[in-house]
Amino acid sequence: MSSLSARLLISVTLLLVFFFGVTIVVLDTAFREAGEQAQEDILDGMLMALIAEAEPNSRGELEMPLDLQEPRFGNLGSGLYGALFDNTESPVWTSRSSLGLNVPYGPSPDPGTNVFSRLRLEDGTPLMSLSLAVQWELNNGELKPYTFNVAQSLDSFNAQVASFRQQLFTWFAAIAVIMLSSISFVMRGLLKPLRQIESEISEVEEGRRQTLSDDFPTELTSVARNMNLLIGSERARSERYRNTLDNLAHSLKTPLAAIRTVLSEQQTSEMTERVETQIERMNDIVRYQLRKPATIHTETLGVAAVPVHHELTRLVDGLAKVYKEKNPDIELDVTEGIRFHGETGDFLEVAGNLLDNACKWSKQRVKLTIRPMEKGNIDSGGMILTVEDDGPGIPEQAADALLKRGMRLDESAPGHGIGLSVVKDIAASYGGDVRIAKSDLGGAAITVTIAPPQSAS
């Protein structure tokens, strides 16, 4: 239930069900009550007509004529029934329509009053009946009680009500469907900027975009602006951090260089050698400690993905100048379009250290291969980088020692392996590792794996 549109649709559906339900109940009740009222009025009219047609006989007792004005009383099964009772159990008269049926009539009301009642025929047909009790004065002046009864089948009324109810449901269901689909359509439009901001943020995370765009609706502009400020300050912070380290390195190393140069003007003595050793130690500490933190990869927001090929071309051009005399063949075998998801500096540090070492040790050939970690998926961000040379190679025991070296500077021999341990630190900070093996070219093959960024989930 994390999607806004799903939440909204569900709430709207619940509300619709509730309001439409109430409306249906109210309408249905009103319709039924109005209908029942009309039925009662009809029954009342029928009863009055029946009374009007009753005639006293010679004894003054009431009798009904054979044919009544209302034809339905005469038709079998017409649904309209009538009966006249006196004070005995058996009726004085029943309509022809009730022939063969045992039509029940309600209890006899008090004289002068009428009463409606709901009853059922033996076959279950619902009836509405109206009874009116009267006192009739016979010729002898005696009063005799009579009860007029009319009853009407409610079948057709009930059918009307049912059809009304069905129409009610059909219409409301249709309205609900139309409302929900138009709401979800409108929602799509309304939520589009939200989806856009979401996809832009993930592009920023994956480094395919530097900042969020500024064409969002008013409600989102401040979010986008603040997000951009955050990205900017994050980027500035990491750059400031790097600059501080660089300046610190510069301001520590220049005096070291000065001491060393001045020292080399002196005659070599035990003293100069001892100072030289200390300079070397300090230099190693400065190099390792001030370079290492720059490699702590902090999932910085908005780090652009580095187009690997471009940076490698610059690097190889640079190395070609430095190794102009040796002039090694540097072969690049890089999967087209692959990008490094992280700091340019980190990538150059890995490739630079490895290629520099390879050029140093190679006889003639150096080869760099970069492949995506998942075959054919250059967008995942994971990559495998291998640098090989045709030099003497690295023996197995030495390989382990080389990779360990620099982990704790005070435990390692100074001046060696800092490059490789920096590579190892960088690989580790990107969730990868470094392996040393033997190359088909004859020398060492150093393989660095870089894991895909975590945020690409």
Place this chain on the structure above:
Amino acid sequence: MRLLVIEDDATLRESLCRQLGDAGFGIEQAADGKEGLYFALEYPVDLAIVDLGLPEMSGIDVIKEVRAKGKTYPILILTARDRWQDKVDGLSAGADDYVVKPFHFEEVSARVNALLRRSGGWATSTLSAGPVALDTSRQELKVNDAAIELTSFEYRIIEHLMIRAGEVISKTELTDRLYDQDFERDSNVIEVFIGRLRKKMDPDNTLQPIETLRGRGYRFALERNQDT
């Protein structure tokens, strides 16, 4: 050969210049980027040593500007920032090599010599042409495998001529490149030194390694050997 050193740390710069001077180079020095750029563009320079972290104007900008103005002499970077990004930035701005601080002086001097040789089209540290062989790392001249004693000034002249073997080099250029600062520039002195060099290298006048082109200057005339 005249070198330009741009470095803001006075102790380092002075010591470096002193030792490079002792090694036989003419030296210009600048303490900040702007002054360095001015020297780099206006003075006769065979190679520049540029620190990347300079006041006024960064080393990278100095290098870019020097290259933009069409200067092609080699540039060696001194950098405390030994991250590859900085090295690559420096090299692609137009530098030819780098030395990471704190360096040993020997490292700088070896790189400087290699760059100067390369700029003259020589691939190895020994420049050989016919029977003449100049070992630039040992500063030793041999003719037909016999070592020849040279003063430091004589060595600087023959090195300059040999590195640019085949090119005509004017007396003014030699004076500019070989004298430190602006003390007395007497072109006759050059003639005297050339004369001495000829006598030492070619006593019986059969080889004629140094040609005089009247009114234009001198040229090292022997063909370079193939494998160098």
